[in-house]
Amino acid sequence: MKIKLLILIFCSAFVLGQDIKNNPTSNHGNKFEQLGTILPTPNYYRTGSGAPGQGYWQNRADYDITAYLDEDKRNLKGSETITYYNNSPDDLDYLWLQLDENEHSSVKNAGYDSESFLPKQVSSADLKTTDLPKKNNGYGVNLEKVTDASGKPLSYVVNKTMMRIDLPKVLKKGEKFTFKIEWNYNISDRMKMGGRGGYEYFPEDGNDLYTITQWYPRMCVYSDFKGWQNNQFTGRAEFALAFGDFKVSMNVPADHIVASTGAGKNYDQVLTPAQLARWKQAQTAKEPVEIVTLEEAKKAEKSKSKERKIWKFEAENVRDFAWTSSRKFVWDGMKVIIPENKNEVMAMSLYPKEAYNLYRKFSTKVIAHTILTYSEYTIPYPYPVAQSIEAANGMEYPMICFNYGRTEKDGTYSEGTKNGMIGVIIHEVGHNFFPMIINSDERQWSWMDEGLNTFVEYLTEERWDNKFPSRRGPAHTIVDYMKLPKDQLEPIMTNSENIIQFGPNAYSKPATGLNILRETIVGRELFDKAFKTYSKRWAFKHPEPADFFRTMNDASAENLDWFWRGWFYGIDPVDIAIxxxxxxxxxxxxxxxxxxxxxxxxxxxxxxxxxxxxxxxKEDKNIVFYTDTDKDVQDFYWRYNRGQEKVDQTKEYKMKFDNYEKVPQKDKSKLENIYAYQIDFVNKGGLVMPIILEFTFEDGSKLNDKSSAQIWRKNEQKISKTYYFDKKLKSVQLDPMRETADIDTSNNFWGEIAEPTSKFQVFKQKHEGSARGAANGRVNPMQAAGKK
Structure with a gap:
């Protein structure tokens, strides 16, 4: 389709053609031009307003999975039945799935190498000869069986972290296809190999803590804007996933505690009577209740059971499923009610004893605060569970996330650890909204989940504690990044794999930009309405960048294309100087x-x-001129133009201009103390912003003013603005609250205002100005001829 081709061209051109100028040889007509030539053309699926179109569709995948966790071998064995629904208008003759665990394989990974250099120092464990050819390290997905619903083998091929299944027949619109996969993989040591999932070994008690993530073969997204999103998984750019329902059973050691996406369905079979009673108590509690106590967790650590238990969970309309398992867990929870939809949510935390003094005090309450606050700014939280698992990292999945927050051995902790833990819990729980519900394509645009989520994280941190040391969101915190040489920067609108400064680019700069829009450019009320509109429009759907940009414009009545163009598509910093x-x-x-x-x-x-x-x-005989046919409109000037009226054009007339007179004495006292100040500004950085000024006068008083960014629209390099005050100005401060991310504040202050050396003339006007088209006192030819 032509529409898809245009969108693909647009996607690939972002890095090459970020700063598309309308008038490149001039100092205007560039920064304020519309994004229409950059954004994909609105169509039947996605409207020009940023909303889903009448023909919007998305495919779906339901999963029924069983898993067996072998703690001795540190191996996970799984079997799944996937039902895939084709809601697209296209015929599909193959399916693509993600095999994300191949990221850990030395021979099956995506092969996105990075350059390397000679070390200055290295540990003895890391000093070893380079394997050439590469040897198989034993990690990655081992596919045991791939069949249709009846058990007939399906043809498939694995390309690194992606798997293509060829369908027995074309899957048409409105049809579904059910198939089965059996697989296993060796679980990696997450603390040594990195990655989002794996195990952490605790040598002091000899136990593991498992975070089981990206663990099952799962469907890629097939969409109107890309087709199959089957870009390889390198470990950085995260996921594009279809929504569906999950039924999952986990067979684990009997003394393990399991938590996962979704709601537990057989707690009465896996919990002790005392734990089950506490679980029921927690469902009505307003303070966290320990469902599994610290004493029970410590006891379980010492005796490893050889028995097994099966935990069962179900989740509806989620895009992914993750879980955790360990005998080390303390588990607490309480109920939270979301005001807008009256949804009752179990906020819960699971953590080892090493995190007890921090997690027991804060985690579940931070979860509750997060889902309540995010619900105000986006959509009401729709799921039955929200959980934070202490696992010495930070990663998110529907209804469950993994965070850090351990104390010293004596139970104490630093303020930095506490605030870092609170921040990461807010951030990862917040990911339930972006991208777990407002389901953007993380594999392509990291900022659409990390940036938007970091912005609302900032709002939530601010509502947690007015003195919370937020690192991302306030404008001044992005300045050091914006100061970097341009060869170290890339636009926010850059594919996730190609970003050098990933944290500032994908997290901080988008969040800061949105905060500047909210506080300085649009205003809180309008911005919040527009942001909520975007969230509601694209909840449980697949938004793209253009959908966000267009919705924010559409729902706020602010033309923000200049901001998207400069902040998201460009790398110029803000440096406006007086x-x-x-x-x-x-x-x-x-x-x-x-x-x-x-x-x-x-x-x-x-x-x-x-x-x-x-x-x-005139030569065309078929044309009849109106004034030739209607004598009533053949006035003096019709005849004058044809030489039928004679006027003496040599006669001289005199005309006086005396509209002004001296200012009367009674008015002088009102005007004599007025000063006029012209302030000249230079745009040194390139990125336009509002002009925010604080005036300080000799009597100590202050005044403030703000001009919108549109003041630069006719000259993007330098502008001037004049003010009139009835007292002497002592100094001028540009951007006094540091709210525009100006990278050089040394040129934002002017404190040596010279005494006036010239004057401007002031008169009193005698007569009011004439209306447009009215007589101005000049003798006209009709008067000179004495005609009417």
């Missing part, structure tokens, strides 16, 4: 110089040049 301040005083004693001119009456207003169209029209 170049000069000039002061002048009024001259109230000036005498107006009345003028007198001598003139002749106007000659006929004939065309200076008879153009081709007039010649052709």
């Amino acid at each position: 170049d000069k301040v000039t002061a002048i005083k009024p001259h109230l004693e000036a005498t107006p110089q009345n003028r007198e001119i001598t003139y002749n009456v106007d000659a006929p207003m004939q065309n200076a040049f008879v153009d081709k169209s007039k010649i052709i029209n």
Whole structure:
């Protein structure tokens, strides 16, 4: 389809053509032009307003999975049945799935190498010869069986972290296909190999803590804007996933505690009677209740059971499923009610004893605060569970996330650890909204989940504690990044794999930009309405960047294309400088110089040049001119133009201009103390922003003013603005609250305002100005001829 081709061209051109200028040789007509030539064309699926179109569709995948966790071998064995629904208008003859665990394989990974250099120092464990050819390290997905619903083998091929299944027959619109996969993989040591999932070994008690993530073969997204999103998984750019329902059973050691996406379905079979009673108590509690106590967790650590238990969970309309298992877990929870939809949510935390003094005090309450606050700014939280698992990292999945927050051995902790833990819990729980519900394509655009989520994280941190040390969101915190040399920067609108400064680019800069929009450019009320509109429009759908940009414009009545163009598509920083301040005083004693001119009456207003169209029209016998047929409109000037009226054009007339007179004495006292100040600004950085000023006067008083960014629209390099005050100005401060991310504040202050050396004349006007088209006192040819 042509639409898809245009969108693909657009996607690939982002890095090459970020700063598309409309008028590149001039100082205007560039930064304020519309994004219409950059954004994909609105269509049947996605509208120009940023909303889903009438023809919007998305495919779906339901999963029924069983898993067996072998703690001795550190191996996970799984079997799944997937039912895939084709809601697209396209015929599909193959399916693509993600095999994300191949990221850990030395031979099956995506192969996205990075350059390397000679070390200055290295540990003895890391010093080893380079394997050439590469040896198989034993990690990655081992596919045991791939069949249709009846058990007939399906043809498939694995390309690194992606798996293609060829369908027995074309899957048409409205049809579904059910198939089965059996697999296993060796679980990696997450603390040594990195990655989002794996195990952590605790040598002091000999136990593991498992975070089981990206663990099952799962469907890629097939969409109207890309087709199959089957870009390889390198470990950085995260996931594009279809929504569906999950039924999952986990077979684990009997003394393990399991938590996962979704709601537990057989707690009465896996919990002790005392734990089950506490679980029921927690469902109505307003303070966290320990469902599995610290004493029970410590006891379980010491005796590893050889028995097994099966935990069962179900989740509806989620895009992914993750779980955790360990005998080390303390588990607490309480109920939270979301005001807007009255949804009852179990906020729960699971953590080892190493995190007890921090997690027991804060985690579940932070979860509750997060889902309540995010629900205000986006959509009401729709799921039955929200959980934080202490696992010495930070990663998110529907209804469950993994965070850090351990104490010293004596139970104490630093303020930095506490605040870091609170921040990461807010961030990862917040990911339930972006991208777990507002389901953007993380594999392509990290900022659409990390950036939007970091922005609402900032709002939530601010509502947690007014003194919370937020690192991402306030404008001044992005300045060091914006100061970097341009060869170290890339636009926010860059594919996730190609970003060098990933944290500032994908997290901080988008969050900061949205905060600047909210606080400085749009205002809180309008911004919040627009942001909530975007969230509601694209909840449980697949938004793209254009959908966000267009919705924010559409729902706020603010044309923000200049901001998206500069902040998201460009790398220019904000550096606006006060170049000069000039002061002048009024001259109230000036005498107006009345003028007198001598003139002749106007000659006929004939065309200076008879153009081709007039010649052709006159020669065309089929054209009849209206004024030739209606004598009532053949007035004096119709005849004057044809030489039928005679006027003496040599006669001279005189006309006086005396509209001004000296300022009366009674008015001088009101005006004599007025000063005029012209402030000249230079745009050194390139990125336009509002001009925010604080004026300080000699009497110590202050005034503030703000001009919108549109003041730069006719000159993007330098502008001037004049103010009139009835007291002397002492200094001018640009951006006094550091709210525009200006990278050089040394040129934002002017404190040496010279005394006025010149004056501007002031007169009193005698007469009001004339209306447009009215007589101006000049004798016209009709008067000179004595005609009416």
